[in-house]
Amino acid sequence: MLLLLAEDDPKIAKLILRLLQKEGHRVDHASTGEEALMFVEMNQYELIILDWMMPGMSGIDVCKKLRQHHYEGGILMLTAKDDLDDKVIGLEAGADDYLIKPFEYRELSARIIALGRRSNRQIQSKQVTKGVFSIDTVMKVAYYKGENMALTSREFQLFQLLFDYNGAAVPRDLILSRVWGMDGDITDNNLDAFIRLLRKKLKAFDKRPLIVNKRGIGYRLEVYDV
Numbered sequence: 001m002l003l004l005l006a007e008d009d010p011k012i013a014k015l016i017l018r019l020l021q022k023e024g025h026r027v028d029h030a031s032t033g034e035e036a037l038m039f040v041e042m043n044q045y046e047l048i049i050l051d052w053m054m055p056g057m058s059g060i061d062v063c064k065k066l067r068q069h070h071y072e073g074g075i076l077m078l079t080a081k082d083d084l085d086d087k088v089i090g091l092e093a094g095a096d097d098y099l100i101k102p103f104e105y106r107e108l109s110a111r112i113i114a115l116g117r118r119s120n121r122q123i124q125s126k127q128v129t130k131g132v133f134s135i136d137t138v139m140k141v142a143y144y145k146g147e148n149m150a151l152t153s154r155e156f157q158l159f160q161l162l163f164d165y166n167g168a169a170v171p172r173d174l175i176l177s178r179v180w181g182m183d184g185d186i187t188d189n190n191l192d193a194f195i196r197l198l199r200k201k202l203k204a205f206d207k208r209p210l211i212v213n214k215r216g217i218g219y220r221l222e223v224y225d226v
Helices: 010-022 033-042 059-068 084-092 105-118 153-164 172-180 188-203
Strands: 002-006 026-030 047-051 074-079 097-100 127-130 133-136 141-144 211-214 218-221
Touching: 002 010, 002 033, 010 026, 010 105, 026 033, 026 172, 033 047, 033 059, 047 059, 047 105, 059 074, 059 084, 074 105, 097 105, 133 153, 141 153, 153 172, 153 188, 153 218, 172 188, 172 218, 188 211
Parallel strands: 002 026, 002 047, 047 074, 074 097
Antiparallel strands: 127 133, 133 141, 211 218
16 A cells, blocks of 8 residues: 655654565655645555654644545554543544554554555556556556556556656655665665666657656656647
8 A cells, every 4th residue: 555654753653664664565754744744745645644743733633634635545543642532533633543652563554454445445546647658556557658568566666656746856765765665775876777777668658758867856757748
């Protein structure tokens, strides 16, 4: 699943990110409520894990904003608050579930799986089209004007990340974290090599430079009209 973790404690965030990525999830991390909302504007998350107590905008405030803007994925609140009234506040704000800190990772994993089943509207999404490209999010296949581009699993992950950003530049650090994980044994040079391979495959369908290097930032995908 594509997940967003909003947690301001760097140690807790790093541990949860590592464990989620080992289970095969793609995870973005926000350390503030405002940053979490920014990520949601750019990506379609199947599940959002929100820490209640964050600097600035709290997890409750973020949850309310998300529901006001018709976010339909699952929302799991993480909090040290164990009072019944606090649980009611979280649920009334739009959270689907509530997990008390400290918790066992197995319980977090089980809650994520359960919420993933419950909020399968996005999981069941099929083809998404942008200009000359389309991807099947279930079958993990990318198309150029309807023709299968025959990408490997890793190439598809990389392409989908660029595709999801709607022509905006994707930072190199985010690409490395999302596609290879925090513990991935890959360097910037390795990333450039993967980009060259992906460009070569795309060039077989379109001679224009479809993946552009934004110096000092990362890469972006040119989404031309059909």
